Amino acid sequence: MEKSVILAGFGGQGVILAGKVLAQAGMDHGLEVTWFPSYGPEMRGGTANCTVVLSDEPVASPLADDPTALIAMNPPSLDKFESTVARGGTIVLNSSLIERPVMRADVKVVPIPMNEMAAKVGSDLVINMVALGAYIKATGITPLATVKTAMAQMLEKDGKGKFVPMNEQALEEGYNAV
Amino acid sequence: MRDKILIAGNDAIAEAGIRAGCRSYFGYPITPQNELLEYMSAHMPKAGGVFVQAESEIGAINMCYGASAAGARTMTSSSGPGMSLKLEGISYLAGSDLPCVIVNVARGGPGLGNIAPGQGDYFQATKGGGHGDYRMIVLAPATIPEATELTMLAFDLADKYRTPVLVLVDGVLGQMMEPVEFRDPVDPATLPPKPWALTGAQGRPPNIVTSFFLDPQELSELNLKRQDRYRRIVTQEVRYEEFETGDATIVIAAYGTVARIARTTVKLARNEGIKLGLLRPITLWPFPYAPLRALSNRVKVILTVEMSAGQMLEDVRLAVAERAETPFYGEMGGIVPTPRGILMEVKKYASYDAEDDQGF
Numbered sequence: 001m002e003k004s005v006i007l008a009g010f011g012g013q014g015v016i017l018a019g020k021v022l023a024q025a026g027m028d029h030g031l032e033v034t035w036f037p038s039y040g041p042e043m044r045g046g047t048a049n050c051t052v053v054l055s056d057e058p059v060a061s062p063l064a065d066d067p068t069a070l071i072a073m074n075p076p077s078l079d080k081f082e083s084t085v086a087r088g089g090t091i092v093l094n095s096s097l098i099e100r101p102v103m104r105a106d107v108k109v110v111p112i113p114m115n116e117m118a119a120k121v122g123s124d125l126v127i128n129m130v131a132l133g134a135y136i137k138a139t140g141i142t143p144l145a146t147v148k149t150a151m152a153q154m155l156e157k158d159g160k161g162k163f164v165p166m167n168e169q170a171l172e173e174g175y176n177a178v
Numbered sequence: 179m180r181d182k183i184l185i186a187g188n189d190a191i192a193e194a195g196i197r198a199g200c201r202s203y204f205g206y207p208i209t210p211q212n213e214l215l216e217y218m219s220a221h222m223p224k225a226g227g228v229f230v231q232a233e234s235e236i237g238a239i240n241m242c243y244g245a246s247a248a249g250a251r252t253m254t255s256s257s258g259p260g261m262s263l264k265l266e267g268i269s270y271l272a273g274s275d276l277p278c279v280i281v282n283v284a285r286g287g288p289g290l291g292n293i294a295p296g297q298g299d300y301f302q303a304t305k306g307g308g309h310g311d312y313r314m315i316v317l318a319p320a321t322i323p324e325a326t327e328l329t330m331l332a333f334d335l336a337d338k339y340r341t342p343v344l345v346l347v348d349g350v351l352g353q354m355m356e357p358v359e360f361r362d363p364v365d366p367a368t369l370p371p372k373p374w375a376l377t378g379a380q381g382r383p384p385n386i387v388t389s390f391f392l393d394p395q396e397l398s399e400l401n402l403k404r405q406d407r408y409r410r411i412v413t414q415e416v417r418y419e420e421f422e423t424g425d426a427t428i429v430i431a432a433y434g435t436v437a438r439i440a441r442t443t444v445k446l447a448r449n450e451g452i453k454l455g456l457l458r459p460i461t462l463w464p465f466p467y468a469p470l471r472a473l474s475n476r477v478k479v480i481l482t483v484e485m486s487a488g489q490m491l492e493d494v495r496l497a498v499a500e501r502a503e504t505p506f507y508g509e510m511g512g513i514v515p516t517p518r519g520i521l522m523e524v525k526k527y528a529s530y531d532a533e534d535d536q537g538f
Contacts, residue, residue, distance in 0.1 A: 020355065024184050027357050033184070035355040039210060040293065058321075060441035062354050065516035 001056045003141055004064035006081050007131070008049035009073025009094070014128030017154070018071075019050035022132060022142070024150035026054040029142045034062035047076055054141055069139055071131050072098065073114065092135045094127075110138045110178055117173045125163075126170035133174025144175050182359050187322045187351040188213035190358050191255075191281055192221065194329035199364040200251040200279070201227030204241035206234055209293040210349035211257045211283035235260040239267030239280075246276040247387040249375030251333050251366065255281035257349075258291055261299060262307075268342050269308030273389025275374075275404070277336030279329070281345045283352035286512035294512020295349035295435060300489035303346050304463040311401055313408045315343040315415065316462040320438040322356040328460070330361060335415065337370065339407055346462065348485065350435040350514060417460035418469055422448065426455030428527055429473055431494050432483045433459050435514065440483055442517035443524065452528045462490070470497035479503045479527040483520055486510060503527065 005022070007015040016037050023035040037050040051067065053059045066086040072078040072093045082104060085091055090108045096115035112134045118127040129151065136142055148171055152164045185193070192214045195203065203222050205215040215231065222229040228245075232238035238254045245252035256264060261282050271278050284299045286292040301307075303316045315335050319325035325347060332343040374385055391397040422444050423429055430440045437458040447454035457473060457480075459466050474480060480502050482491040488506045495504050507523040509515050 020184075023355060027182065027184050033357060035184070036350065037353055039349070039353045059356070060445070061439040061517050062350065062356075063439065063514060063516060065518045 002053065002059075003055070003069065003139065004051060004053045004067040005069040005071060005135065006049055006051050006064065006067045006084070007071045007073075008047065008077035008081055009071075011046045011048045013048075013073045014125065015048055015071070015073060016050050018128035018132045019052050021129075021147060021151045021154055022052050022054075022135075024154060025142045025147040026052070028150055029146050031055060031142075032057060032059050034059045036062040047074075047080075049077065049081075069135065071135050073127065073131060074098070075100070078102070090135075090138050092131060092138060094131065108138070110134055112174060112177050114174075117177065118170060121170045121173055122166055126167050129167045129170035130174035130177075133171040133176075134178050135174075137175045137178040144171065147171060182357045184355050185322065185358050186213060186353060186355045187325055187347060188283065188353070189217045190322050190326050191329050191345065191347070192217035193360065194326035195253045195279065195333075196221060196225050196227070197360060197363040198251065198330040198333040199366040199369055200253045200333060201225065201366055202242075202245040202250045202252045203227065204230045204232050204238040204245070204252070204254050206232050206238050206256065206260060208257045208260045210285055210295070210352045211255050211260075211281070213352070214255045214281065214283065235263035236267065239264040239271075242278045243267060243271055243274070243276060246271065246278050247274070247376050249372045249377055251277075251279075251337070251369070253279045253281070255283065257283045258285045258287050258296075258299070259289070261302065265302070265308035268314065269310050269312060270389050271342045272308070272312035272314065273310060274387050275340040276342070276387065277333075277340055278342045279332045279336055279345065280342060281329070281347070284346065284348040286510070292512050293349065295485060295514055296510070296512060297348060297434065297436065297485040298487070298489065298510065299346065300462065300484070300486060303344050304465070304493075311405070313341070313411070313463060315339070315341060315411060315464070316346055317343065317417075318346045318433040318460060318462050319351065320434055320458060322351065322354070323358050325351060326358055326360060330364075337372070339411055340374075341407070341411075346434065348435050349512075412464040415461060416464045416466050416468070418466035419458045419460060420469065421456040421458070423455035423457060423473060423477075425453055427453045427477055428479045428481060428524060429455040429457055429477050430481050430483055430520070430524070431457050431459070431470065431490070433462060433490060436483050436485060439515060439517055440520055443520040446517055446521050447524055447528075452524065454524055459490070465493045465497075467493070467497040470494060471501075474498040474501035477502055479505065481505050481507060481524060481527065483507045483515060483523070485514065
């Protein structure tokens with residue numbers, strides 16, 4: 001079993017952090033993992049992405065030319081990566097910002113109104129956890145509890161422990177929306 | 179059981195340096211190496227060591243010279259343009275027989291290039307770069323756990339052979355995260371003594387550390403002794419890995435990031451019935467000529483894949499001579515080859531198999 005996911009969105013939507021949380025959760029779940037960011041001169045408002053590979057054997061390539069899933073948080077991300085997703089793969093997309101339909105008929109599409117759901121939880125900043133919650137439910141790759149723990153540890157390490165409850169709620173919202 | 183932690187390559191290499199007993203680090207910022215420097219700035223003082231952000235890469239490598247001459251395990255790191263600036267200092271370290279660990283998190287070049295991953299520094303790393311008849315051990319990990327092992331090994335080799343050792347990675351390995359179980363730290367107090375070091379000459383004649391010898395006879399003899407040491411390294415320190423080469427008819431030669439990507443290509447090719455293998459040099463100097471030569475006697479094609487215009491390719495061709503085809507596939511400018519991209523190249527030569535079956 002090897003799963004690879006590209007998380008892509010505007011800089012500031014938190015795809016880099018969401019990828020790290022997923023990688024940490026995968027590792028805590030007993031999987032081999034790699035996390036690779038696009039590390040160009042990106043900034044808030046630009047585009048950012050990262051690739052997470054989760055496998056039951058040591059990961060060879062940390063890059064995927066046909067990822068088994070795509071989390072597209074904005075229109076350019078869907079345009080850029082839609083064609084790369086493996087047949088039978090999953091596209092979790094942010095229907096708050098992406099208006100066009102997915103052209104591929106051979107992938108599972110999971111539209112989530114991420115901005116509205118994040119706003120409901122209390123802040124646009126947790127949109128990445130809404131997306132991640134939806135992705136793990138749609139793919140069953142790791143349990144929700146493991147992702148919550150990984151997220152909490154990561155935020156606490158960065159001195160952002162007070163944001164853990166809101167991010168937990170966002171994970172649950174995304175998870176329950178699938 | 180040791181803790182397994184998810185850590186980025188740059189951070190992991192820095193941590194491995196501290197665990198190897200290194201207590202002096204001198205560096206200067208450059209992407210995609212910055213996190214290594216940043217990690218050192220946070221953790222070296224906690225370990226009781228010295229961290230200096232030098233005024234330039236030239237300053238940093240010469241601070242290493244000073245620390246090494248005083249007997250300390252010392253380390254610096256950089257990328258692309260910064261590595262070019264360090265070359266004079268590396269030649270001086272080699273000429274003074276001083277151990278030092280240097281890390282190059284390589285990027286796209288030449289010139290200012292860009293900050294994306296690259297392997298265009300192979301010639302610089304393995305064929306001198308700096309002036310004079312010196313060699314430098316070059317270690318090229320393909321995973322982050324291996325990067326930590328090889329960084330710790332680099333310090334041992336540097337001390338053992340009294341030579342600078344380069345750990346060569348690229349932007350992918352510097353930036354990506356992977357789980358690592360670190361080896362236990364080395365206590366610097368338990369390291370073997372360095373009787374040649376400048377430690378104050380209490381109760382012994384003074385030591386001299388220099389690369390300056392006006393007398394041709396004296397400089398010649400020193401060079402000959404150094405070449406003997408290099409021959410010992412060539413005999414004893416070659417490291418490489420073979421993957422699925424047993425029945426292979428085509429073998430990819432690749433190192434570092436490209437080698438781990440090619441590993442996926444090997445699996446994809448085997449699923450399609452192509453007998454593909456991989457030979458991965460772990461030491462780029464000393465280069466694994468002998469295993470490549472052995473392979474070339476029984477495979478038809480050795481395809482070199484690099485993020486360069488074909489630099490390691492020259493060493494592969496030296497090893498293989500005319501015994502097998504030696505095509506090349508490379509990407510430059512920060513483009514990273516993908517598993518399927520490499521597979522498409524492999525398929526150009528897979529017909530060599532079919533020809534065989536038809537009795538050609």
